[in-house]
Amino acid sequence: MNKKSARPFVKWAGGKRRILREILELLPYHCKSYYEPFLGAGSVFIEMAKLKRFDTAIIGDKNHDLINAWKVIQSNVELLIDELHDVDHYKYDKSSYLDIRSQDTTKMSEIPLAARFIYLNKTCFNGLYRVNLRGQFNTPFGRYKNPTICDSDNLRMVSDILKCVKIIEGDFEFILKGISDGDCSYMDPPYLPLSNSANFDKYTPGGFTIEDHDRLAHVFSSIAEKSIRVIASNSSSGYSINLYRKFDIQMLKSSRNIGGGVDSRKSVREILISAGMTHEQAISSYC
Template identity: 40%
Template structure:
């Protein structure tokens, strides 16, 4: 479903750059979806590339999406319910950023707005202007990424925000802030659960799991495996993305799991030569 503004046709796309975003893998993910399924669940929502693709194809698809990052979940709800005020707030950010990008960026980074609109516009502004579009918080939950080197960042991106707002409000999407294990209560036989968690590090230095201030540990991976097994026993379709790491391969090496190795680029790496030539895993039980 595309939406028309003037002469521009806009397909809704992720409104945040997110570590491990799936935009470049959409065609591969589509090829690996079951032919039919009930409700679609995505408990590590992130940028929501697969969700938007799915709703563009069929806006009647029932979806229950969630994430543990409360600022991100708030952003989805704010875009759905209050997009006009959000766009006005972003235009203010854009105006002040253009006057003095450095001092304005760091003043916004230090700020802690209380209102929902301002919280979301701060998140989107920082995401558009920070180094590498990286969302990262420290152990105290404070956003700590430096200013990026952009000549003219697309801070407002109005057409896409309106398109996202339209598709979220016109479709059967429930947005929740919760831990991934909560999906077990809701998912029924025939539903599809897609897990795209923070990836297990493949090397000692590759540990990028701090998109919330609670790191995704090996114990969390184990919890995820146990959850996948329970969902399989319930008769759910389970699809999982993860890094090509020994731990993941060992865990999912037995039936009913099928492991596909797929080629993927890393959009977030400070060294651009290290963004290509990676493999990741797509694991499913159907």
């Protein structure tokens, strides 16, 4: 199986493929456990796995449907592929889309829930996951030529890299609980807004608040104090720069490609914050 070509199985707002190189440069060549508590589509995790840069990984996110899909890919990928091959049900047309979008998911079992999640992601507007106040998915239908709803080969390759990986649904603090010496983490929260209209944090009901950002900065500091290598990304808002002022901050210019209108596609500045020591630095500091 060619692990080199595994790639994210969904589009995700804030996906990190465009700044992957910069992030990978800041992460250690190898660590014991790699923690990614804001997983999304997992572009950094997938790259770290393909490059064999960790022994084991603990990955998670607060979004229930997303984590259910990761878990099903890990343990039931063939049943998921069979489910998605039901082309009479998972059809690319507006009326099928609206039917599937309006399903009551409360009593749905894991595999149909994962298939529904992937189907909606591949057929909705811009792959945008957006929920209303009741937590119901409400992104409009997307216009594509002939979207691939089931990329079986990729789902199998992603499943393959998930062997020996722990997947957790929950808040970042809970996911990071066990981090210790020799581990490392990349944290990619919903960004602080650069302006009032630029806010996108509808991945989970309730969003990600300023208090959550303060709490994350506190968790980041306490991990860094233990000399564990930790990297975070955020917008270049004054608030984020102030929150992480004690640490190394690298400014990046990049172009976002998800989230709606023309304005959201223009270049935005984001930052990468790094702290703690890589495993390699720690070893050389003992010599």
